[in-house]
Amino acid sequence: MAEPIISVRDLKKIYRVGDSEVHALDGISFDLEPGRFLAIVGTSGSGKSTCLNLLAGLEPPSSGSIHILGEKLEKMNEQQLVRFRRNHVGFIFQSYGLIPTMNAEENVALPLLFRGVDKEERQRTARTYMERIGILDQALHMPGQMSGGQQQRVGIARALASKPELIFADEPTGNLDSRTTEEVLSLLRDIVREQHVTLVMVTHDNSIAARADQQIRIVDGKIVERKGFTHAD
Numbered sequence: 001m002a003e004p005i006i007s008v009r010d011l012k013k014i015y016r017v018g019d020s021e022v023h024a025l026d027g028i029s030f031d032l033e034p035g036r037f038l039a040i041v042g043t044s045g046s047g048k049s050t051c052l053n054l055l056a057g058l059e060p061p062s063s064g065s066i067h068i069l070g071e072k073l074e075k076m077n078e079q080q081l082v083r084f085r086r087n088h089v090g091f092i093f094q095s096y097g098l099i100p101t102m103n104a105e106e107n108v109a110l111p112l113l114f115r116g117v118d119k120e121e122r123q124r125t126a127r128t129y130m131e132r133i134g135i136l137d138q139a140l141h142m143p144g145q146m147s148g149g150q151q152q153r154v155g156i157a158r159a160l161a162s163k164p165e166l167i168f169a170d171e172p173t174g175n176l177d178s179r180t181t182e183e184v185l186s187l188l189r190d191i192v193r194e195q196h197v198t199l200v201m202v203t204h205d206n207s208i209a210a211r212a213d214q215q216i217r218i219v220d221g222k223i224v225e226r227k228g229f230t231h232a233d
């Protein structure tokens with residue numbers, strides 16, 4: 001097995017609400033090889049989003065460890081986590097997360113601005129990815145002038161523009177009709193192969209999860225089923 005890009009051990013997240021505790025994640029462990037497409041699947045409240053938030057360093061775990069790209073996330077301070085996300089992670093959101101006052105190209109180029117890339121290079125890279133995703137002809141359109149599927153393609157191009165090793169996607173097709181869902185999932189599968197990026201997608205939908213290479217099913221914060229993992233994982 002290749003060196004895992006993500007290695008999670010006995011991950012727990014406990015939220016305290018008043019006098020009670022919610023065990024949102026209750027001892028999750030898995031390894032993921034680079035270049036794979038993993039779906040984390042479970043019903044509402046099972047702990048999927050908590051898992052993704054912890055993997056992205058957006059919330060600290062209560063206990064357990066997360067190694068990503070050889071770094072121990074729980075040892076990083078806030079500033080290091082921000083830098084880590086900016087340099088290594090792309091995000092795709094259910095509601096696309098586009099800036100409504102920026103056109104499609106400016107949205108795609110935004111992560112490069114945060115990285116200090118100059119304007120010409122930002123524009124060139126944004127256009128390269130928009131062409132790959134099939135939305136170059138909409139470069140000057142504002143998000144409000146685009147369909148949901150087109151907006152999510154802008155979201156995917158934006159996630160790719162900074163050439164991250166990892167992409168985290170939370171219900172990326174949650175607002176799309178079935179045909180567009182199918183197109184976006186095919187696109188994501190192709191991108192994983194072509195760009196050698198590792199994709200972790202959260203979904204409540206079994207048929208969507210089945211399009212990934214590997215699946216982890218979570219119930220009440222615990223992994224109850226793994227698909228597509230080798231014994232060594």
Ligand SMILES: Nc1ncnc2c1ncn2[C@@H]1O[C@H](COP(=O)(O)OP(=O)(O)OP(=O)(O)O)[C@@H](O)[C@H]1O
Pocket residue numbers: 015016017022023024042043044045046047048049050051204
């Ligand atoms: N900030 C918080 N404070 C308290 N409890 C929380 C918090 N965030 C999540 N929880 C609880 O942790 C559990 C897991 O929530 P999580 O959002 O990870 O589930 P999910 O599987 O992503 O659900 P959904 O599909 O509805 O988004 C739930 O019981 C939820 O109520």
